[in-house]
Amino acid sequence: MKVNWGTGIVLAFIGFISFILYFVVRMGMDDRANHDLVTDSYYKKELAYQDEIDAEANAAANNAQLTIKKMEEGVKVFFPKEFNTDKITGKVSLYRPSNRHLDFNFPISLSKTHLLIPDNRLLDGRWDITIEWKYKGKTFLHKEKISY
Template sequence: MKLHWGHKIGIVYALFAGSMIFMLILSMQEKHELVNENYYENELAVQGKINADKNLKTADFDVDISSANKQILVSFMGLPSGDVPTGTVMLYKPDDSSLDQTIDVALNADNKMLIQPIGDHGRYKVSVRFKMSGIDYLKEKQVVL
């Protein structure tokens, strides 16, 4: 039996429909998670985050977030003597919320903090939120381990 142009159009249409159904099934099996349980409530507090970020940009000190040897290094550079930051470091793993962590800021003698994430590798959103002398500060950065 010879295939004419009508058969070929039908075959192309069937292949297209089959591939769409296959992609739909794959997308339904994908795990979709929010960054945290109260994601929408936290996003309403955006102005506080903007102010804290602006406070850090105008401060006389800086916070650096980097990765080294599958660990996250948070460095406080140029801190005023006598001021100790209090706050939290939050590690958000976008692809698996069970690996999210919240750690209190605890600096060593060099004003650094080394964090070992629960997960081995991948992308983390690191958020350092702290307070010194009654002023809120915020530093956020994406880190890949």
């Protein structure tokens, strides 16, 4: 059987399209490939991004910068000494980029000018820590990436 050049081009296109479709279907069905968004409420968080920018600017303007240090017992978050610890409220969020099941949040409760995140909650690796706190009606935000 003799194949002319027109038939060869059509067969090449069909072969190429079949090859591409095979990989598209294979990757769509593969359980190892995770196609989820980074967070569950990604779009809702994106709408509130200006509030985060304002809170970070508020922290810089009011000299409300936090200091995060790794210690043997865990990670200590030091709040400014000028602020009354009884009036500080908020939450701490730790996000693990490699495994969302390790993420956790907890409220801020201070007895001194620092907050301790225990060592037993943190596995080795990278963590993104976000501290959103309020003091006398003003909202502050601190974001940092730490490796533990």
